[in-house]
Amino acid sequence: xxxxxxxxxxxxxxxxxxxxxxxxxxxxxxxxxxxxxxxxxxxxxxxxxxxxxxxxxxxxxxxxxxxxxxxxxxxxxxxxxxxxxxxxxxxxxxxxxxxxxxxxxxxxxxxxxxxxxxxxxxxxxxxxxxxxxxxxxxxxxxxxxxxxxxxxxxxxxxxxxxxxxxxxxxxxxxxxxxxxxxxxxxxxxxxxxxxxxxxxxxxxxxxxxxxxxxxxxxxxxxxxxxxxxxxxxxxxxxxxxxxxxxxxxxxxxxxxxxxxxxxxxxxxxxxxxxxxx
Numbered sequence: 001x002x003x004x005x006x007x008x009x010x011x012x013x014x015x016x017x018x019x020x021x022x023x024x025x026x027x028x029x030x031x032x033x034x035x036x037x038x039x040x041x042x043x044x045x046x047x048x049x050x051x052x053x054x055x056x057x058x059x060x061x062x063x064x065x066x067x068x069x070x071x072x073x074x075x076x077x078x079x080x081x082x083x084x085x086x087x088x089x090x091x092x093x094x095x096x097x098x099x100x101x102x103x104x105x106x107x108x109x110x111x112x113x114x115x116x117x118x119x120x121x122x123x124x125x126x127x128x129x130x131x132x133x134x135x136x137x138x139x140x141x142x143x144x145x146x147x148x149x150x151x152x153x154x155x156x157x158x159x160x161x162x163x164x165x166x167x168x169x170x171x172x173x174x175x176x177x178x179x180x181x182x183x184x185x186x187x188x189x190x191x192x193x194x195x196x197x198x199x200x201x202x203x204x205x206x207x208x209x210x211x212x213x214x215x216x217x218x219x220x221x222x223x224x225x226x227x228x229x230x231x232x233x234x235x236x237x238x239x240x241x242x243x244x245x246x247x248x249x250x251x252x253x254x255x256x257x258x259x260x261x262x263x264x265x266x267x268x269x270x271x272x273x274x275x276x277x
Contacts, residue, residue: 002079003072003108015089018103023094024145026086026103027051029209032111032243032273033079038069040242040274043209045069048085051141057087058100065104072106080109080243086144115244119266122250122259123169123239125183126159127228128152132175132204140207152184170239172231172252175204180226186241187211189221190234191261197222210240214269236261245273 004012019025029047032039045066052059065083073081083106088099132148152173160166170183180199182188187208189198198215200223201207215221231237236258237249246266248259 001107001109002076003106005068005072005104005106007104008068014105015103017089017091018086019089019096020084020086020103020144024143025055025096026057026084026144027055028082028084028142028144030241030243031081031083032245033073033076033081033108034273034275035077036074037275038073038081040209040213041066041069043212043274044083044242047142047209048083051143052085052102054141055087055143057085058102060085060102060104069106072108076108078111080111082107082109084144112243115247118169119245119247122248122262124167124251125237125239125249125253126156126168126171127253128155128171128173128184130155130173131178132173132181134175134177134203136203139204140201142206142208149184156184172228174228177203178227179203180228180231181205183239186239186244186247188231188237188239189214190226190231190237192230192234194235195222196220197224197226199226200224208240209242210245210269213274214240214265217269238262238265 006014027048029044031044045062049059049062086103087096088101089103090097130152152171156171159168172183172188173181175181180188182205187198189196196218198211198221232253232255234257237252238246239249240246246262246269248262249257250259251257
């Protein structure tokens, strides 16, 4: 970690009564910093605001938070920004304290340098044996309850440790209804019958900001229930999030895919990384 603010104070200590620690009672967003600017900053602010409303947390002041993130990002040419907003610390039990304030943590981390090579070369996707639960109350939100993702990444790490699977970069994850949801930390898009499609996230999964950006710029994308059988018939595929951007998939479950369609889309979507010129 390169930098950390906890409730406006530069430190890396947390109250042991943190509700984020005890219950995962909060939300977060992760952004890319380029040349001292936060990519897609308005979208990240909107995500934090809407997610707080969805969980019944006090809504942060948009202007104050925006200005704070702008100042935090200025010293960094390339880095990763993470903002966590949690219910105010204190008390025992599930009921929250009656507080008009949140606990806010702002961190800056190193940018994963291998992402640039993967964006050029493409990624190899496998299929997770584990499945996500159905949770419509929290679907789409980037909340702090990430145990499913921890277990999924553990599965990936163990898979990569095997000599015959060490070229797998990520896993496609289904839910317990056998519907394709996402990768372990990215959204999934694919072309089927010349139509760009992405899974419906009404039951589970995170509605990522890069996913939202693509859907805004390409409203013709078909959002649908997706099976592994249909995904295996894809003409092309990519995964995406706000830090990695768009990464073409060069193979899915051992089957080679063309990366041309994804690379063409990359040029139009990531032309300015959401930063006003």
